[in-house]
Every structure is written in structure tokens, then in C-alpha cells.
Amino acid sequence: VDLSLEWLGMRMASPLYNASGVMCRTREELDAVAGSAAGALITKSCTLTPREGNPEPRYHATALGSINSMGLPNEGYPYYFDYAQQFDYRKPLFVSVSGMSLEDNLFMLADLRDRHLPCLPEINLSCPNLPGKPQLAYDFAATAEALEKISQVYPGAFGVKLPPYFDPVHFAQMAALLNRFEGLRFVTCINSVGNGLLIDLASETTLISPKGGLGGLGGDYVLPTALANVREFARLMPDKHVIGCGGIKSGAEAFMHILCGATAVQIGTCLHEEGVGAFARIQHELAELMAQKGYQCLADFRGRLKTL
Ligand code: RRO
Numbered sequence: 001v002d003l004s005l006e007w008l009g010m011r012m013a014s015p016l017y018n019a020s021g022v023m024c025r026t027r028e029e030l031d032a033v034a035g036s037a038a039g040a041l042i043t044k045s046c047t048l049t050p051r052e053g054n055p056e057p058r059y060h061a062t063a064l065g066s067i068n069s070m071g072l073p074n075e076g077y078p079y080y081f082d083y084a085q086q087f088d089y090r091k092p093l094f095v096s097v098s099g100m101s102l103e104d105n106l107f108m109l110a111d112l113r114d115r116h117l118p119c120l121p122e123i124n125l126s127c128p129n130l131p132g133k134p135q136l137a138y139d140f141a142a143t144a145e146a147l148e149k150i151s152q153v154y155p156g157a158f159g160v161k162l163p164p165y166f167d168p169v170h171f172a173q174m175a176a177l178l179n180r181f182e183g184l185r186f187v188t189c190i191n192s193v194g195n196g197l198l199i200d201l202a203s204e205t206t207l208i209s210p211k212g213g214l215g216g217l218g219g220d221y222v223l224p225t226a227l228a229n230v231r232e233f234a235r236l237m238p239d240k241h242v243i244g245c246g247g248i249k250s251g252a253e254a255f256m257h258i259l260c261g262a263t264a265v266q267i268g269t270c271l272h273e274e275g276v277g278a279f280a281r282i283q284h285e286l287a288e289l290m291a292q293k294g295y296q297c298l299a300d301f302r303g304r305l306k307t308l
Contacts, residue, residue, distance in 0.1 A: 001287040002297045005039075007241055007263050008090040008120070008157055008185055012039035014283050015298060016254065019218075019245050019268030020045055020096035020122060020161065023276065025074060027083055036276035037043050037283055042092050043080040045098035045124045048107065050076040054129065058215075059272075060198065060207035065219020065247070066269040067198045069129040069210040072098060077108045084117040096161065098124035100133075103148050109154040122186075123150065126163035128194030128216045135163045135194060140173060159186035159243070164193050164225045170231070175236035188266065189229040192216025220267035223247025227260050228299065234261025234303055243299035249278075251285025261303035 003014045017040040023029045025044040033041040053073025060067050074080075080095050087093050095112070099105035105123060112121060125137035125146070136159070137143050150158070160178070165171055180183055196217040198207045206213025226246025226267050234242045244262030248254050249270040257265045271278050 001290045001295070003039075003283060003287060005264065005298055010040075010120075010263060011090060011101050014039035015258065015262075016248075016266040016279050016282055017041055017264065017266055017285075018271055019266040020094075020124065021068075021070065022268045022272045023211055024096075027079075028239040030083060032276050034087075034091065037279040038091070038276070040094065042094035042122060042266070043083065043096055044074045044097040045127065046077040046080050046108070047072060047098060047100055048077060048104045050074065050079075054210035055207050058210055061219070061269065062198060062207075065217060065221040066272065067196060067208055067215040069208055069215035071210060072127060075171055075184070077111070080111060081115060081117060084119045085115065087119070087233050091111065093161075094122050095119050096122045096124050098127055100130075102149060105146070106149055106153045109150060109158075113154055113156065113215070120157055120159065120185075121154070122159045122161050122188055124160050124161045124191070126191035126194075128163065128192060129210065131211060135191075137163050137174070140177060143174075144177055144180075147177075147184065151183050153180050154183065156183065157185040158183055159188060159241075160184065161188045161191055162229070162233075164190040164222070164229050164246075165232075171229075171232040171236060175233055178240065179237055179243045184240065185241055186263070187233055187237070187289060188243040188245055188249055189233055190222065190226045190246045192218050192268075193222045193225055196221070218246065219249070220247055223253060223256075227256055231260035232303060248282070251282055251287070251289045254270060254282055254286045255289050255301070258298055258302050259305045261305075263302070 054071030244257030
């Protein structure tokens with residue numbers, strides 16, 4: 001069984017890599033993903049200047065997934081661009097960019113352009129955890145304005161990280177909007193399901209501290225929502241790549257994401273809980289599942305979901 005893939009001129013030995021935010025804040029964490037079985041790696045979303053993030057506790061895992069309100073803790077964009085500059089590129093590197101304003105994003109992307117680093121930006125339009133700042137991609141007019149300006153500043157291929165949508169009209173409107181931008185080559189679906197609330201029953205207390213306990217959900221809680229978003233965006237944007245993210249913890253969920261049309265898939269909660277060994281394990285499970293089903297490569301089943 002062959003798990004390799006090629007897209008946008010990049011070769012990946014495996015379709016699995018980390019979701020931005022997990023195992024990617026420091027060089028040491030990025031090196032661990034680079035040295036693992038992951039097919040690629042992506043950095044923590046960065047801002048113009050370093051950020052501590054929200055007060056702790058700000059992440060909690062349960063049997064069914066995770067809740068987080070990290071608040072964009074990161075080392076500032078030069079740290080990640082410098083990492084990219086010294087990276088050996090034995091696998092593709094993505095940098096996640098999440099400015100506090102459109103101007104900040106344009107500034108960072110202009111620098112990335114001028115440095116000619118061979119990495120692709122995934123522009124985060126969907127952070128759910130900044131008090132007072134709504135997720136940009138829930139505002140369709142603001143998203144159009146951002147992509148117009150980004151396309152003027154950044155001539156290369158780029159992608160966006162989308163929040164989950166929950167209505168077919170929104171899928172269609174966002175897909176039509178994204179299809180207008182030629183430089184936009186991929187969308188990553190989905191960011192965490194924003195502003196859920198998990199409660200510890202015994203103590204009758206929230207599990208995390210920021211925002212009265214509200215935070216982005218990941219893991220099993222979000223798998224069906226992630227699959228729906230991957231499926232609909234893959235169907236509505238046939239000329240773009242969709243990267244699947246949400247609820248992957250074994251070969252089975254990775255297979256389902258790819259069946260829905262994902263080019264590659266990212267692991268968040270499961271990677272946080274298990275560590276980088278998750279990549280080899282899930283890859284092995286995916287290969288076994290494909291062999292059982294008689295598939296030799298990812299293209300044999302990618303996007304071939306059957307409906308009733
Ligand atoms: O840092 C975070 O709180 C965070 C971000 Br930027 C994001 O995009 N998604 C998420 O679940 N957490």
C-alpha cells in the first residue's frame with residue numbers, strides 16, 4: 001500500500017501532519033514533528049509580536065475530545081520564519097499566520113514573500129478564543145476584503161484555515177467567495193468548534209479558565225462536523241485542495257476524511273494526548289484498512305464517498 005501523495009508540487013510520504021496549535025510552538029516541538037513519521041509540519045499560528053496567551057488552565061482533554069482557549073500563545077512571526085529559513089525541507093513546511101488585524105497579516109505575508117522561504121502560509125481566519133474578536137470567516141464581507149488584500153500582497157500559493165459551518169447556504173456562499181481567488185490553493189477544514197462548554201460534574205466547575213469556561217472543541221465531539229465541512233468544500237471547490245482536520249484518532253477517521261475528499265489530514269487533540277508516535281500508529285492503521293479494502297493508493301478512494 002502506498003500512502004504517499006503529491007500536491008502543489010510538494011511530495012509527502014504520508015497524508016498525516018500536525019494541526020496548527022499542537023506540537024508546534026517551539027523549535028523543539030517542530031523538530032519532533034519533523035523527525036516523526038508525519039508527512040509534513042505546520043507551525044503554531046503567529047502574530048506580529050510574541051504572546052503569552054490566555055490564563056491557565058486553558059486546555060483540557062476528556063474521553064471524547066478536548067476544549068481549549070489558548071489565546072494564541074506564540075513566539076512572534078520572526079521566530080517561525082527563521083525556523084523556516086534554517087529548515088532542511090525533507091518534508092513540506094507550512095507556517096500558520098494569524099495576525100490580530102488584516103494589516104498585521106499583510107505585514108507578515110509581505111515579509112514571507114520578500115524572504116522567498118519555500119514554505120506555504122495557512123492563514124488562520126478562525127481563531128475562536130480571543131475575547132471580543134469574532135472568528136473572521138464568520139463575516140463573509142470581511143473575509144472577501146481580507147482575501148482581496150492578501151492576494152494583492154502575496155503572489156504565491158496560500159491556504160486558509162476555516163471555522164466549521166453548519167448550513168448548506170453558508171457552505172455555498174463561502175465556497176463561491178473562495179473560488180474567486182486563484183492564489184488560494186487550499187482550505188483547511190476545520191478549526192475547533194468554537195465556544196463550547198465542558199463541565200466537571202463532581203465539582204460543578206468549568207474545565208478551563210478563560211471566557212467563563214468557553215473554548216474550542218476538538219476530538220470525537222467534532223468529527224461529524226469536520227467530515228461535513230470537508231465533503232461540502234471538496235464538492236463545491238473542485239479546483240482547490242481541502243485539508244481535513246477534526247476528530248482523527250485512528251486509521252478509520254483518516255480514511256473517512258480522505259473519502260470525503262481531503263488531500264491530506266491534520267491531527268490535533270490525538271497528537272496532543274499521544275505525542276508524535278500517533279503518526280506512525282495511524283499511518284499503519286490506515287495502510288491496513290486500505291489493504292483490507294483492496295485500495296493501493298489514496299487516489300483509489302479519495303472523494304469517492306457513496307450516498308444513498
Ligand atoms: O490559540 C488558540 O487559542 C487557538 C487558535 Br489561534 C485557533 O485557531 N484555534 C484554537 O482552537 N485555538
